[in-house]
Amino acid sequence: MKTLIKNAQVVLPTGIEAVSVLVENEHIAAIDAAIHAEADVTVDATGLHLLPGVIDDQVHFREPGLSHKEDLQHATRACAKGGVTTFLEMPNTVPPATTQVLLNEKRALAAEKSLVNYGFYIGATPTNIDELRNATDTPGIKIFIGSSTGDLLVDEQDALERIFAETTLPITAHCEDETTVRANAQRFAGTTDIADHSRIRDRQAAVLATRRAIDLAHRHKHRFHVLHVSTGDECELLGDHRNLITAEACLHHLLLNVGDYQRLGTLAQMNPSLKTADDNARLWRALDEGTIQVVATDHAPHTLAEKSKDYPDSPSGMPNVENSLALMLNEVNQGRCRLEQVVHWMCDAPARVWDIVDKGRIAVGYDADLVLVDLGRECEVRNEQQQTKCGWSAWHGTKLTGWPVRTWVRGHEVFREGQFDLSRPGQAAQFDHARGGYWA
Numbered sequence: 001m002k003t004l005i006k007n008a009q010v011v012l013p014t015g016i017e018a019v020s021v022l023v024e025n026e027h028i029a030a031i032d033a034a035i036h037a038e039a040d041v042t043v044d045a046t047g048l049h050l051l052p053g054v055i056d057d058q059v060h061f062r063e064p065g066l067s068h069k070e071d072l073q074h075a076t077r078a079c080a081k082g083g084v085t086t087f088l089e090m091p092n093t094v095p096p097a098t099t100q101v102l103l104n105e106k107r108a109l110a111a112e113k114s115l116v117n118y119g120f121y122i123g124a125t126p127t128n129i130d131e132l133r134n135a136t137d138t139p140g141i142k143i144f145i146g147s148s149t150g151d152l153l154v155d156e157q158d159a160l161e162r163i164f165a166e167t168t169l170p171i172t173a174h175c176e177d178e179t180t181v182r183a184n185a186q187r188f189a190g191t192t193d194i195a196d197h198s199r200i201r202d203r204q205a206a207v208l209a210t211r212r213a214i215d216l217a218h219r220h221k222h223r224f225h226v227l228h229v230s231t232g233d234e235c236e237l238l239g240d241h242r243n244l245i246t247a248e249a250c251l252h253h254l255l256l257n258v259g260d261y262q263r264l265g266t267l268a269q270m271n272p273s274l275k276t277a278d279d280n281a282r283l284w285r286a287l288d289e290g291t292i293q294v295v296a297t298d299h300a301p302h303t304l305a306e307k308s309k310d311y312p313d314s315p316s317g318m319p320n321v322e323n324s325l326a327l328m329l330n331e332v333n334q335g336r337c338r339l340e341q342v343v344h345w346m347c348d349a350p351a352r353v354w355d356i357v358d359k360g361r362i363a364v365g366y367d368a369d370l371v372l373v374d375l376g377r378e379c380e381v382r383n384e385q386q387q388t389k390c391g392w393s394a395w396h397g398t399k400l401t402g403w404p405v406r407t408w409v410r411g412h413e414v415f416r417e418g419q420f421d422l423s424r425p426g427q428a429a430q431f432d433h434a435r436g437g438y439w440a
């Protein structure tokens with residue numbers, strides 16, 4: 001099967017060029033100004049930009065165990081619509097993915113149901129060090145250094161030291177200091193004010209835990225990726241240690257802040273919590289400077305009924321895989337960043353951080369995970385159009401300019417202008433950890 005995509009502005013590792021891209025079966029076969037090969041399908045992409053598919057390195061798709069909130073069919077349709085061609089999923093499902101057997105069960109579910117490519121982290125507990133040591137076919141180890149949705153938590157120093165000392169897979173962590181959060185929760189006991197969420201899960205909690213994790217990574221020389229950095233202060237800690245320590249910012253921490261609680265209520269309740277407008281600006285600066293490399297969603301769906309409970313009974317998390325690329329393209333249109341930067345943060349950098357083989361770039365021989373976007377298209381985010389099972393978005397009613405219009409996963413077109421082709425599942429991403437580190 002050959003697909004020829006002509007007349008697009010193509011975002012290549014070297015810049016944006018008007019070239020044609022020939023896809024042969026699952027791979028990119030040729031990139032050239034003029035390709036005269038016969039193709040089964042020719043796509044005239046005049047006026048559109050061709051990007052590598054987005055790799056979202058932090059999602060919660062809720063299978064198994066919590067499929068009333070989300071499931072792989074809904075979540076991966078949302079991915080296809082949003083231009084996300086690979087996801088890496090977190091272990092706080094039910095049961096939590098803390099063993100190879102449970103990881104294999106998740107992979108089997110995805111092999112059957114996922115429209116896009118997938119990988120699953122193994123979750124750390126204080127006692128599953130042997131599983132962490134021997135796990136295979138996983139991007140890495142997820143530690144909740146600070147509890148969130150679910151009961152995964154590793155807070156004891158001894159257990160953390162062992163995990164960093166005795167395992168070899170890359171480690172990633174949710175960093176909010178549990179002692180600080182618990183003490184703050186006592187101070188605000190009885191509150192029903194959602195704004196107190198940012199006082200309970202405060203700046204100090206984020207900074208303390210991130211500092212602790214960075215210290216562990218340095219002392220044990222262990223590859224480490226800080227998830228959802230929420231404060232400017234943590235950016236100062238990251239420094240320039242990219243071969244050892246990388247970091248991620250999420251859309252909600254870049255685009256929302258404590259000023260949004262009044263408008264959004266518990267829909268804006270996330271862990272780590274939203275911080276200030278100054279933190280938004282410092283996170284953007286850290287992306288610009290390269291101290292944060294990855295933009296992801298932390299797609300964390302809960303039903304509207306669950307989110308409508310009074311704080312603090314309301315759960316933390318919001319969905320976002322289907323709007324994340326559009327939100328960033330909208331920022332390109334507003335002049336906040338360049339399209340090449342978006343491709344670096346959402347496609348290339350996550351592939352390098354997680355040692356994902358042959359993804360994240362438009363290059364000959366790479367997997368044909370591709371998304372065509374229309375930078376000029378204006379469209380409003382509407383709850384009733386969301387593919388995620390939870391059926392809502394914090395951006396409901398917001399008009400964004402710049403949208404994905406067609407998505408291919410390993411050469412197979414899964415989404416085209418509102419229509420899905422559900423006939424072929426995605427595949428497991430391959431990880432080659434022997435490559436050993438992020439390079440810019």
Ligand code: DOR
Nearest residue numbers: 148149270271300316317
């Ligand atoms: O707000 C969040 N929700 N943060 C997390 O780390 C977990 C997530 C969830 O799974 O609901």
